[in-house]
Amino acid sequence: MAQSQSRQGIPTHLTLEQFEEFVLPHLHVGTCGLQPKLALHVIFNDILKLSYLGCQWKELLIEKDKAGKPEIHYSRIYSAFRRFEAQGCFAAIFAGSVSLLHQKGQLDLSAIYGDGTTTAAKKGGDNLGYSGHKHIRCDKVVAFCDRYCNVLAPFVSASGNRNESPLLKEALPQVARIAKKGVR
Numbered sequence: 001m002a003q004s005q006s007r008q009g010i011p012t013h014l015t016l017e018q019f020e021e022f023v024l025p026h027l028h029v030g031t032c033g034l035q036p037k038l039a040l041h042v043i044f045n046d047i048l049k050l051s052y053l054g055c056q057w058k059e060l061l062i063e064k065d066k067a068g069k070p071e072i073h074y075s076r077i078y079s080a081f082r083r084f085e086a087q088g089c090f091a092a093i094f095a096g097s098v099s100l101l102h103q104k105g106q107l108d109l110s111a112i113y114g115d116g117t118t119t120a121a122k123k124g125g126d127n128l129g130y131s132g133h134k135h136i137r138c139d140k141v142v143a144f145c146d147r148y149c150n151v152l153a154p155f156v157s158a159s160g161n162r163n164e165s166p167l168l169k170e171a172l173p174q175v176a177r178i179a180k181k182g183v184r
Contacts, residue, residue: 012052013045022100026092027084036080038072046077047084094154095178101150108147114171144175153178 014023019041027040036043050060057078062070084090101107144153153174 012048014041014048016041019044022096023093026096027089028087036072036076040080043072043077043080047081050077091154098150098152098178106148107150107152111147112152112175113145113147114142142171144171 023044024040027044029040046060046062050057057074060074060077062072062074062077065071098107143151145151153171
């Protein structure tokens with residue numbers, strides 16, 4: 001009988017220890033310029049929360065200080081997000097998490113699945129297209145997963161009117177790149 005794996009939700013809050021172990025080694029921290037008012041740990045947790053909720057940046061719930069002012073302006077969190085994204089920090093964090101799963105023996109690579117899904121969009125977006133089959137404006141996403149549904153390659157998205165088969169060709173090099181990092 002196959003070994004069962006415990007299900008975990010999407011992380012929306014990391015403790016300081018988790019942040020220092022899994023995230024901080026992959027962040028490029030600047031040494032010059034103004035230092036942020038909040039710790040990187042708090043800023044990263046705000047980015048996680050926003051990614052999970054899918055709300056607008058200005059709707060992010062930011063703690064208030066003793067004077068009743070927000071601790072930080074939402075545009076500062078957005079700037080940190082854009083900087084991390086441009087420096088490839090999120091891809092490095094993802095590859096590190098897959099590598100950690102591999103080291104702990106929690107990946108079952110006996111079967112790898114290319115999973116495609118269609119996500120309906122109510123407002124504007126980057127890769128929107130009209131799906132004639134589903135009669136909606138949508139976004140198409142493809143990811144490679146192992147037998148336990150652990151995502152092995154980042155999502156490749158396209159407009160909803162594209163076929164999923166060509167997207168697998170774009171996602172396959174990402175699986176190979178992450179597999180090479182995990183073997184080391």
